[in-house]
């Protein structure tokens with residue numbers, strides 16, 4: 001269980017996170033919706049250990065991780081643009097985290113093959129990253145992150161650079177793989193539909209203040225998410241025909 005309490009962060013005199021609190025049970029995906037500049041990236045950086053908060057705490061199973069450096073937090077941060085090793089093929093990119101942990105070769109093969117199959121990448125295993133599409137590269141990047149079973153996966157608009165159709169496919173695949181691997185994740189996006197598709201829990205971040213919701217319907221009912229306005233728009237368009 002991840003518990004974040006009263007996390008605050010300012011840059012100079014500008015407060016960017018203001019007393020953000022939430023809990024996230026293992027296996028849940030918190031989708032955080034927020035407009036540009038609301039503090040999404042800063043929140044992820046603080047959770048990853050790349051920025052220190054001014055106050056507040058981040059705990060896993062009741063233990064603070066604030067004193068633990070980023071590389072030892074077992075938290076993986078995935079960006080919009082997947083970062084892959086250009087000289088390694090798809091299989092070896094996914095295998096990397098296991099190789100550096102000295103996992104025996106046959107176990108590496110079995111785990112990587114299973115991961116590639118679940119990400120629908122089995123046919124791409126021998127390709128180099130520059131021979132892949134954007135969506136495929138992003139899937140390799142997921143595989144590389146998931147294979148080491150991080151405690152928490154942080155995703156910063158990971159499908160932002162993809163076309164609408166690929167984005168929808170990736171959202172479905174992400175949801176399936178997240179459930180299969182009981183992944184605990186925080187997913188930030190400015191796309192309401194994406195938040196609804198991906199999340200098992202929901203939050204809204206505005207001017208550094210995080211609201212979390214007890215249910216999907218409570219999230220939908222908050223006028224700030226813009227969902228009701230969208231529904232009204234499409235209803236009025238339909239009625240006008």
Ligand SMILES: Nc1ncnc2c1ncn2[C@@H]1O[C@H](COP(=O)(O)OP(=O)(O)OP(=O)(O)O)[C@@H](O)[C@H]1O
Nearest residue numbers: 011012016034035036037038039040041042043190
């Ligand atoms: N290192 C920094 N120094 C000073 N100000 C910063 C720093 N990092 C972020 N900020 C400011 O904090 C605010 C929030 O930035 P952040 O990157 O968290 O926003 P965001 O919600 O991820 O936005 P976007 O969706 O546009 O990437 C912005 O006003 C930004 O200018």
